[in-house]
Amino acid sequence: MTLARVHTIALVGLVGHLIEVEVDISEGLPGYSLLGLPDAALSESRERLRSAFLNSGLPWPNKKVTISLSPAWLPKSGSHYDVPIAIGLLVAQGVIPNPPSESQVILGELGLDGSLKFVRGVLPTLIAALSFNASSAIVPMANLNEAKAVPGFEIIAFNSLLEIVEFFTRGQIPDQAGVDDHIESSDYLDLIDVVGQLPARKALEISAIGGHHLLLIGPPGTGKTMLAERIPTILPTLSAQESLEVSAIHSVAGSLNQRGVLTRTPPFVAPHHTTTTTAMVGGGSHAVKPGAVSLAHAGVLFIDEAPECASGVLDSLRQPLESGQVTISRAVNTVTYPANFLLVLAANPCPCGRFNGRGRACTCSSMQIRNYLKKLSGPLLDRIDIRAFVEAPTRVEMASELLGESSACVKERVIAARGVAAERFKGERWSINSQIPSSELRGRFKAARDGMALLHAELDSERLSARGFHKVLRVAWSLADRTGRTIPSREDVEAAFTMREGTFL
Amino acid sequence: MKNQALGARGEDDVMKYLQQRGCTILDRNWRIKEGEIDLVAQSPNGEIIFVEVKSRSSRKFGDPLEAVNAVKAQRLQRLALAWLVTHSAFGKPFRIDCAGVLYSLDGRNEIDYREGVL
Numbered sequence: 001m002t003l004a005r006v007h008t009i010a011l012v013g014l015v016g017h018l019i020e021v022e023v024d025i026s027e028g029l030p031g032y033s034l035l036g037l038p039d040a041a042l043s044e045s046r047e048r049l050r051s052a053f054l055n056s057g058l059p060w061p062n063k064k065v066t067i068s069l070s071p072a073w074l075p076k077s078g079s080h081y082d083v084p085i086a087i088g089l090l091v092a093q094g095v096i097p098n099p100p101s102e103s104q105v106i107l108g109e110l111g112l113d114g115s116l117k118f119v120r121g122v123l124p125t126l127i128a129a130l131s132f133n134a135s136s137a138i139v140p141m142a143n144l145n146e147a148k149a150v151p152g153f154e155i156i157a158f159n160s161l162l163e164i165v166e167f168f169t170r171g172q173i174p175d176q177a178g179v180d181d182h183i184e185s186s187d188y189l190d191l192i193d194v195v196g197q198l199p200a201r202k203a204l205e206i207s208a209i210g211g212h213h214l215l216l217i218g219p220p221g222t223g224k225t226m227l228a229e230r231i232p233t234i235l236p237t238l239s240a241q242e243s244l245e246v247s248a249i250h251s252v253a254g255s256l257n258q259r260g261v262l263t264r265t266p267p268f269v270a271p272h273h274t275t276t277t278t279a280m281v282g283g284g285s286h287a288v289k290p291g292a293v294s295l296a297h298a299g300v301l302f303i304d305e306a307p308e309c310a311s312g313v314l315d316s317l318r319q320p321l322e323s324g325q326v327t328i329s330r331a332v333n334t335v336t337y338p339a340n341f342l343l344v345l346a347a348n349p350c351p352c353g354r355f356n357g358r359g360r361a362c363t364c365s366s367m368q369i370r371n372y373l374k375k376l377s378g379p380l381l382d383r384i385d386i387r388a389f390v391e392a393p394t395r396v397e398m399a400s401e402l403l404g405e406s407s408a409c410v411k412e413r414v415i416a417a418r419g420v421a422a423e424r425f426k427g428e429r430w431s432i433n434s435q436i437p438s439s440e441l442r443g444r445f446k447a448a449r450d451g452m453a454l455l456h457a458e459l460d461s462e463r464l465s466a467r468g469f470h471k472v473l474r475v476a477w478s479l480a481d482r483t484g485r486t487i488p489s490r491e492d493v494e495a496a497f498t499m500r501e502g503t504f505l
Numbered sequence: 506m507k508n509q510a511l512g513a514r515g516e517d518d519v520m521k522y523l524q525q526r527g528c529t530i531l532d533r534n535w536r537i538k539e540g541e542i543d544l545v546a547q548s549p550n551g552e553i554i555f556v557e558v559k560s561r562s563s564r565k566f567g568d569p570l571e572a573v574n575a576v577k578a579q580r581l582q583r584l585a586l587a588w589l590v591t592h593s594a595f596g597k598p599f600r601i602d603c604a605g606v607l608y609s610l611d612g613r614n615e616i617d618y619r620e621g622v623l
Contacts, residue, residue, distance in 0.1 A: 029578070029603055029622045030571045062568035062617075 002026065004091035007105050007134070008084040009125045010069075010076055013288060013335030014248055016128020018105075020070045021081065023088030028064030036069030039077040039286045048079075048110045049086055056114035056161050061093055075332045077286040080119040083108030083138065086161055087168075096168040100138070105129045108140040114161040116140035123256070124248040126150040138164065144178040146251060146261045149244070191230050192406040196397035200227055203388035203499060205410055208234045209417040210433035210478030213321070213343040213383055215306075217373075218390030220353045224346040227390065228302040229268060231344060233407035235299070236415050237264040242298045245338055249290050249297055267299035269341075273308040277316045282328050282337055293320045294337040306345040307375040314380055317343065321383050345384065347373060356391060385434060385471045386499045417481035433477040438470040447476050451493035458497070472496045515560030515606040516543055518614050522604070528554065535588060542584050553599035555585045560606045569605030570617060578623050 004023045009016045032046045053060040067085055069076050084106040090096040100106065107125060109117040122143040127150055129137065136154035139147045144157040157176055158164050166172045191201065200216065204227060207214040216224045238246060243262050250256040250267075259267065271280060271292040278284070282291030293301060301317075303309060320326040320339035327336045349355040350369040355362040362369075422431050430436060436445055446452055455472060458464040464472070475496035476488035485492065520530055523546050531553070532545035544556040557577070559569035573581075581601055589595045605617040 027619065027622075029573050029619065030568055062570060 002092055004088040004099055006084045006088050006091070006100050007102065008081060008107060009105055009129050009132075010074060011078075011121050011125055011128065011252065011287075012074070012333050013337055014124045014128075014252065015335075016125055016131070017071070017074055018129075018132040019074075019076070019081075021084045021088050022068045022070065023085065023092045024066045024068075025061050025089075025092045026064045026066065030062045030064070032065045032067075034067045034069070036072045037075040038069070038081075039075065041079050042076055042081055045079070045082050045085060045110075048082055048112060049089070051112040052082075052086065052110040052114040052161055053089075055112060058090065058095060058114075058161065058165070059093055061089065065089070075286065078119065078121075079109035079117075080107045080121075080125075082110040083116060083140075083161075083164070086110060087138075087164065090165065090168075095165060098168060100168070101136075103133060103135045104138065105132075105134045105136075106138045107143070108138070108158075110161065116142075116158050116160060116164075118142035120254040121252045122146050123149060123244075123251040123261070126153055127244075127248065129153075141174075141177070142179045144176060146247075146256060148178075149247065149261050189230050189233050190407045191234065191410055192403050194223055194226055194230070194404055195400075196393040196404070197223060197227065197390060200388045200390045201404065201410075203386050204231060205234065205414060206475060206478045206482065206499065207231070207342065207344075207386055208410075208414045209482055210385075210421070210474060211342055212385035212434045212475055212478065214345070215376075215381070215384045215387045216344065216346045216390050217349050217387065218346075219356055219392060220348060222390045222392045224390050225270075225302075225304055228270075228300070228304075228344045228346060230407060231300045231302075231342065232266045232268045234410045234414050235266045235342075236411070236418060238266055238298055246298050249294050249337060253290050253295060255295065267296055268302065269296035269299065270302040270304065273303065273305040275309070275313060277310075277313050280313050281316050281320065281326050281339075282335070283330065285330065286332065288328050288330055288333065288335040290337045291326070293317065293326055293339040293341060296341040297338045299341060300344055301341040302344045302346070304346045306347050307372055309375075311375065311377060315377055318379060318383070343384070345376070347376070349373075382467055382471075385475050387501065388499070413482060417478070420481045420484070421477070433474050433481070436474055436477065441470050441473045445473070445477065447473060447488035447493050448490060450490040451476065451488055454490055454493055454497075464497075468500060472500050475499055511560045511562060511608070512558070514608075515558050515604075515614075518606055518616065519556060519558050519604045519618075520544060522616055522618065523554070523556070531592075532588070535584075537584070537587060539587070540580050540584055542581070542588060545588060551598070553589070553594060553597055555581065555588065555599065555601045556604055557581055557601070558604045558606060560608065562608050564607065568617075569607060570603055570619065573603055581623055 002025045006021050008019050010019045050060055087106055091099045107119055109119050111117050118140055122139055123146050126137055126147055139157050141157045141159045147155045158174055163174045218224050243264055246267055247262050250259050269292050280291050281293055282289055324340035325336055326339040350364040350372050352363050355369055421433055425431050455469055459469055476492040479492040479495055480488040527549040528546040530546050535542045542555055543558040546554045548554055559572050561569040585601055600621040601623040603619050603622050607615045
């Protein structure tokens with residue numbers, strides 16, 4: 001046979017396309033043409049393939065080789081086409097007598113020695129393959145653990161091209177040992193490490209209960225980062241579906257190995273404040289890669305020194321904050337990634353960082369102080385429900401041997417409160433307090449009569465905007481859920497109002 | 506020197522190969538400023554054949570024919586047209602072939618002859 005046909009998958013965002021790899025060997029001068037809009041990594045495949053074949057002792061065709069990746073209109077990127085092309089070449093040359101079945105998808109990059117190398121995006125690729133009625137897959141050994149996470153798939157992993165030849169000629173399957181993943185565990189983080197900070201702790205807890213976005217303000221070294229890093233430890237563990245989504249996104253980004261497949265801990269992503277808009281929301285010219293907002297899906301996006309961010313970067317968060325997903329359009333294609341995260345911003349109170357309301361060591365002018373937090377745009381701040389001031393612990397707190405509550409203890413309350421909310425919102429489109437639509441807040445989900453009266457008075461005195469009115473109510477519901485009240489009381493509304501306003505800023 | 510001798514020997518062998526198949530040799534190492542055509546022959550049915558011969562003593566640097574890249578292929582086409590014009594044969598049917606000759610240590614040769622590849 002001089003024409004071979006095998007199948008693989010092209011990923012556009014998290015959406016898969018079934019790709020037919022056709023390999024034709026015809027008479028003519030030795031040559032290799034690859035059709036179907038390959039990118040640079042893919043065009044380099046010839047050199048990898050040729051060396052891999054020769055170093056494995058497999059015959060390289062000294063004829064005219066034409067490879068077509070169809071559908072031809074879809075731009076192809078990445079290196080996972082190496083192995084399907086190699087198998088196509090082996091079938092076309094008759095080295096492999098029986099071609100792979102139609103329902104088998106093949107992925108993998110080739111090393112020059114003929115070894116199969118790790119590729120990105122195997123998890124979403126195989127999930128997509130399910131919808132094309134594929135039933136088995138050939139993957140590199142390094143991707144075995146990730147591939148096994150997809151249910152209902154027969155996975156065969158290989159270390160080298162020669163093992164694949166053995167399999168197709170003699171049915172010999174290599175030892176499916178997989179490769180040890182080195183996962184950086186963040187299990188050692190615990191709220192118990194934080195000294196004092198009672199108001200900030202409470203803000204964290206309420207934020208976790210209702211999914212309220214949070215702004216932490218405080219002088220340097222008081223523990224803003226320390227607190228934020230520990231939010232994933234008090235959030236409920238991810239559901240199976242969420243965990244699959246998160247793993248799929250991290251697989252595309254190539255960061256799954258650090259995180260571990262199907263890890264149930266919510267992700268914590270902390271981009272530096274010099275990050276670009278592209279890195280924040282996702283992008284790239286060939287393949288549109290997920291940005292920080294998508295990597296933080298179902299978890300926490302923490303931006304330290306938020307006022308130092310380029311203003312466009314912070315404002316690019318507005319669309320994902322609103323819709324829970326992000327749509328990126330590039331010349332090659334349009335991609336949507338999920339981006340439903342808890343936003344935590346941290347800021348110094350002023351440029352010098354030492355303004356704490358008592359006017360001690362601070363060297364900034366009142367104008368500077370006023371302008372500093374203004375760098376966070378109004379529309380963005382409107383989406384922040386809770387502002388908490390993080391103060392330096394006092395000497396009494398530092399000397400105290402009494403430890404604060406542990407993460408496990410707080411997490412228990414968070415899960416209980418979320419359970420109460422989920423019960424209340426049964427049959428609705430939302431399940432957490434921060435997502436209650438504003439019309440419902442004025443209808444079915446009002447606070448107690450005296451609480452509403454307080455809010456109306458604040459509205460009258462123009463201390464509260466309409467949006468702020470709804471935000472306060474949402475936080476009040478989370479406060480009520482925490483204490484087990486069935487409806488937010490006047491105290492809850494007052495507390496929520498204080499949390500929204502922050503202390504003095 | 507050794508490579509030149511190898512090239513000449515390859516051309517000899519391909520010439521024999523063509524003669525065995527009833528072709529008449531019209532020209533050998535036809536050279537103009539732009540380059541050289543190794544062999545020009547005429548097939549029994551009158552077709553003019555231009556042959557590029559590549560000789561190698563091992564496959565260490567790849568198959569002999571892999572050395573014919575796009576630039577060389579284009580040059581061969583230009584040379585073929587030039588030969589036809591200078592020999593008042595322009596308009597006659599012609600084709601360009603490539604022959605890869607591989608010599609093993611014991612002196613045997615292996616001719617990989619590809620017809621009409623360019």
